[in-house]
Amino acid sequence: MAENDGSETRAKRKQAVILRAAEEVFLTSGYLGASMDDVASRASVSKQTIYKHFGDKESLFHAVVTNVVETADQEREEQAFVVGDDLRADLRRIARRLLRGVMQDRVLQLRRVVIAEAVRFPNLGRRFYELGPGSTIDKFARAVEDLRDRGLVETADPTMAAEQLNWLILSPALNRAMLLGDRHGLTPHDLDRYADAGVETFLRAHGTPDLGERDDLRL
């Protein structure tokens, strides 16, 4: 039993090493350019070991996408999207955290790699979309429905409102980063400003009068 535990731990440690090596190789060389030989050499394991733990190249890439997207935001679980009585403060907290998570270098670069191959390997992009924006939009949609039920938000289409909220928060900064690379020139202060502005526009568009004074809005 103790021996089994030991080998399980060793297996997990080896998986983590392979995953880290694979992330480096994919993010540097792209999906098509990445070779299993490079990953094996960087992880100091045999290619057979990689195949045993992760299957083929596509499965290994899916594991990298899952790992990067899930660790990008440590508070991605449903609970983190619950909005309490201070709607504006809670949405700003969620928005700032979301944008900071998405704007991390490794998440940006993974998004670039996926986009580069979206036509040739649509499964890679689908995985990223579902785990990333798709999942966030679902959580926002449930939050919007809840806010509507509580009379704080008006909308006939919570999913559309959620899609718009997600991209209001992310798009100005994310598109600069996608197209301008590491020289996008945005500071953490800029990111918070974009996140807050996205929330304000959402609230101006969909918040009910119960929400409080319009004068409070800064946009």
Next chain:
Amino acid sequence: MAENDGSETRAKRKQAVILRAAEEVFLTSGYLGASMDDVASRASVSKQTIYKHFGDKESLFHAVVTNVVETADQEREEQAFVVGDDLRADLRRIARRLLRGVMQDRVLQLRRVVIAEAVRFPNLGRRFYELGPGSTIDKFARAVEDLRDRGLVETADPTMAAEQLNWLILSPALNRAMLLGDRHGLTPHDLDRYADAGVETFLRAHGTPDLGERDDLRL
């Protein structure tokens, strides 16, 4: 004189042939993967002819970006962003045209190629950003300032409002296309719906009461 005109026409025709060949090669092979030999062979000219007309590979790519972005929307000139008395109808017209232009296959694929190389070759992305979203946001900002002066829109920050309007219109569809490739599953009807919804949210957030009944809003 007639002879000069003839040779100018021939030169322009040759440039157009090279540009079309270069676009095909860059969109298929990416920036790094594209070779001047491929472009020359596809255009049935010598590499020297390409260098003479367009300079090096980066200059040729810049010419392709300029050509694709500028022909993506035949009505990109300032005049097309002028908003008359029927604010909602005019913004919808602009929004639908903008989204349709951006969602063309060759524009999407060029965006993917630029994003793929944004870290290694940031100049390529900068060119795309400035000619594409940067230019559109500038035009929206001037339109928003004009609407504010006419008492139809309220905002303390026309540039931020313009950035948000641009991405409200484009982002839901564009991000699906970027990540899901040609299988994004959006119909022309879906695109118009996203464009209209983006305009409605902008108007709900920033339109003044003079704008008309809130009941008219469909979101």
